[in-house]
Amino acid sequence: MREFSVPPVVTIGDAANLTDPVWDNAELAPDTVQFVRPTPAGWTDVTCAQFRDDVVAVARGLVAAGVGPGDRVALMSKTRYEWTLLDYAIWAVGAVTVPIYETSSAEQMAWILSDSGAIGCFVETNGHAMALAGVRDDLPALREVWQIDAGDLDALRERGASVPPAEIDQRRRAVKAGDIATIIYTSGTTGRPKGCVLSHRNMHSDISNAIPMLPDLFHAGARTLLFLPLAHAFARLIQIGMVQARATMRHAPDTKNLVAELQDFKPTFVLSVPRVFEKVYNTAKQKAHADGKGKIFDKAERVAIAHSEARDTPGGPGLGLKLQHKLFDRLVYGKLRAALGGHCATAISGGAPLGARLAHFFRGVGVTVYEGYGLTETSPAAAANLQNATRIGTVGRPLPGVTIRIADDGEILIKGDIVFREYWNNPQATAEAIDTGGWFHSGDLGELDADGFLKITGRKKEIIVTAGGKNVAPAVLEDRIRVHPLVSQAVVVGDRRPFIAALVTIDEEAWPNWLAEAGHPATATVAELRDDERLRAEIQKAIDEANAAVSKAEAIKVFRILPRDFTEATGEMTPSLKVKRNVVQQTYADEISGIYGH
Structure with missing residues (x-):
């Protein structure tokens, strides 16, 4: 199979943009809980109406600070409620969000701010602010710096008190699907990160076509604990998906307390990279062996994998395997699910290969991990295993609206509304990545089977992707x-x-x-x-x-x-x-x- 195409379920109109769901939710379901955020008094709910009002308040401050349509505003912070709030506020005034990983060096920060021509930058900590101060002389375009931990968001809200709320609505409605939503800097083989330009249509099309295909993830009452960095396009897609699906999200900036947070919040699904699933498995196995229950765990592991593999055969698991599985569900699998909060039946994995054995193990213990594939340049999800179309060992079929072709040299080529516009200030790199036929050349090598399932076989380019999903x-x-x-x-x-x-x-x-x-x-x-x-x-x-x-x-x-x-x-x-x-x-x-x- 050289090419496989799936027709779109949703087509994004020219007048649509990523802020529309925020306003729609506030009107249609004002009291639905959209986020759970920390306060000095503990965790508190943020309803759809409250979130819209918070976005408007910060957006008014941005207008008062002189941020206009098309202006680039950088955002350097851990995953937290304020990250999402600022992202939508920047979009609401027609500006462009430029994420910076909170672990970035001063040199990386300076390059992204300089190349994007950012006029404003939100940083989280005093350390970030000091690093930025050290390179600010080289950033003549940068007019404003706000520090989240220093209370600058409250000051920004106060600054916007003189801006009529109606102006935000007017600005928001002026944003079109083809306008730039974000510039995400992704590592290039030459060293300097390239600014990947994604429009509102790119991201809106990606998530709008994914949601109907994943009803067990995105539905009323769904909950997720987001702990991947929001600077990563994958986490960002889940953020806009949760808003669009009117589901509930809690941010987890510190993964040191991840198990406790999972058990406290009880998500219905999680988004992760293979490394986290490997850790859950390794920790459980090591603990079982240390407690003298190694033989039981090892047997339970074999049964989980066999049970999952049998689900892909015409007859399914036999009676003996079903009985063993039921026994180990009581002894072992339930405890593993409890580590994820006890309510998590599904997960999405991306950024690096999960491996068939681990995928079968988790499905066998009752947590189906959907493996997907994509790049920042594809907004990012291009293919995914879905509720009714899963083939372990592959990254699934193309999402609706996406066509995947395998070139003569084995390279994966991608076409659809999810494909990015260009690399910022880099027409040469853009021309190398998108050919005259509109195909994006991924740099990855793969195969399509007769049913359109994609298997990744290697990579043409030299970018290293760690088990944690970090591009290096x-x-x-x-x-x-x-x-x-x-x-x-x-x-x-x-x-x-x-x-x-x-x-x-x-x-x-x-x-x-x-x-x-x-x-x-x-x-x-x-x-x-x-x-x-x-x-x-x-x-x-x-x-x-x-x-x-x-x-x-x-x-x-x-x-x-x-x-x-x-x-x-x-x-x-x-x-x-x-x-x-x-x-x-x-x-x-x-x-x-x-x-x-x-």
Whole structure:
């Protein structure tokens, strides 16, 4: 199968925009609880009417501050109620939200603010404000900075008291489907993040076609605890989906207390990345073995997987398997569901591959994990396993309104209203990503089966996607490491792994000088000294310098010094002296496995 298309369920009209559901909800269901937010007195409900009024109050403040249609306003904060509030307030005045990960370095922050030409920026903490102050001289377009934790939102509301509420309604109605809603900066192979321009139509089309396909997630009374960063397009899609479906959402900025929050809020579904599901599974398994119940858990695990696999066969699970499953549901599975709050029967996973075994395990214990696929450039969801169309081991069929084609070289091409407009200020990158036929070239490799289910088989481009779903451009780190005089080459690894690591080779010309300075014999080899504390300390300086350019999630946690340098003769280098990443990973597969403990 080379191409599969699903007709749209919903088509977004030219006059529609992402704020419409906020106003519709306030009129049609004013008392429905839209959010649960923290206050000094504890958790409190925010109804649809209250949310609309809060959006209007902040939007009036933005107008008073001179924010106009098309202006870019950056937002750097953890996932919290204020993130969502500000996003909708920015949209309500016709402006454009520019998310910045709250873990971003000052250098990354400066690039995004500078490239987007942001005139305002919301930051969360004093640390953010200080980092921004350090680069503000390089940002002539930036007029306003507001700090959430410093009470600046209250001041902004007061500032807007003189702006008539009717002006917000007028501005909001002037926003069209084709107008820019957000510019999301995504890592590029050249290092500098590219600004992905998404319109109101892009995002509205994506979620409006997904909601009817996922009634077990988006329905009246549905609840979700959102703990992924809202700077991530995936979490953002769920945010607008919960507003549109008039369901209830609570933000969880601190994942350290995630289990307690899940048990307190009792969500009906969660959105996550594979790493969280891996942790739930690993923690449960380790605890069972530590408590002397390892054999029971291992048997329960095998039964859960077998039961899920049997559901995909014509006859379904046999009587014996059903009875075993029922027994283990009482002994084991119920406790696992309780860890997610006890009411969570479904979950969505994206950002990195989940793996068929884990997907079968969770479905077997009573939590169906729908795996999906997409990129920031596709708003982001392009394909997903759905309630009545799931094939474990795939990322599902294209969502309604989306066509997926497999190119002759195996690359996944995508077309539909979800495909982004352009990369901001980067026509060359845009032309490389979207061809003249309107197909977006994903850079990922895949296969479509006869029923239109998509399987991801690899990636053309070198972007690393960690098990936590973080996109990491290796070039940023590698280029900085190679600046160190003792380093010859560096290869960053971590695709589908829990953290980023690096393989480093030593420059043969610089080696004799270092040996002399360190007091080692001139005949000593790198292979003999690669675990030497002084050598590792020297390379650590290069790693630290590289890590300064990226966020904590992208930083190198572990490095290995390789016993010899890469050469063309040994196959790791091209004639033009470019590193062959795939060859290095094959040659040093044992080293990489050692880094990750297996």
